[in-house]
Amino acid sequence: MTEIIYEPHPVSPERKAELRAKGYQIVDAAYAPEGYESPEPNAAKPLTFKQLKAALRQLHVEFPKDATQEQLQHLLDEASKPKQPEGDPPQE
Numbered sequence: 001m002t003e004i005i006y007e008p009h010p011v012s013p014e015r016k017a018e019l020r021a022k023g024y025q026i027v028d029a030a031y032a033p034e035g036y037e038s039p040e041p042n043a044a045k046p047l048t049f050k051q052l053k054a055a056l057r058q059l060h061v062e063f064p065k066d067a068t069q070e071q072l073q074h075l076l077d078e079a080s081k082p083k084q085p086e087g088d089p090p091q092e
Contacts (some may be wrong), residue, residue, distance in 0.1 A: 005039065006032035008046045010055065010080050028077070052076055 005024040007015070019026055019040070029046075047055065052072040056063055061079045063072060 003039075006036055007038075009077055010047075030077075047073070047076075 002023060002025040004027050005019055006027050006029045007019070008029045011019075011026055016026060022040075049069055049072065052069065053063070055076055056072065056079065059076075059079045061075055063075055067075075
C-alpha cells in the first residue's frame with residue numbers, strides 16, 4: 001500500500017520525482033490531518049509572497065495588488081489544477 005505524504009502545493013517536479021521514488025502518494029498539505037508531521041525531514045515550505053506572485057505571473061494569472069498570501073495561494077492552486085476537457089464530467 002502506498003503511504004500518503006502531505007506537501008504544500010505546488011510541488012516542484014523534482015520534489016514529486018523524489019517522493020514518488022520513495023513510494024509516496026502526494027496530497028496537498030491543505031488536507032493534512034491536524035497535527036500531521038511529515039516523515040520527510042526536508043518537507044517543502046510554503047511559497048513566499050514573491051514566489052507566489054512570480055508563479056502566478058508565469059501562468060498569466062491576474063491578481064489584486066492587495067491580495068493576501070492565502071488568496072495568492074488559492075489562485076495558484078486553482079490555476080495549477082489539471083484542466084477538464086469540455087463535455088467530460090468532473091472526476092471525483
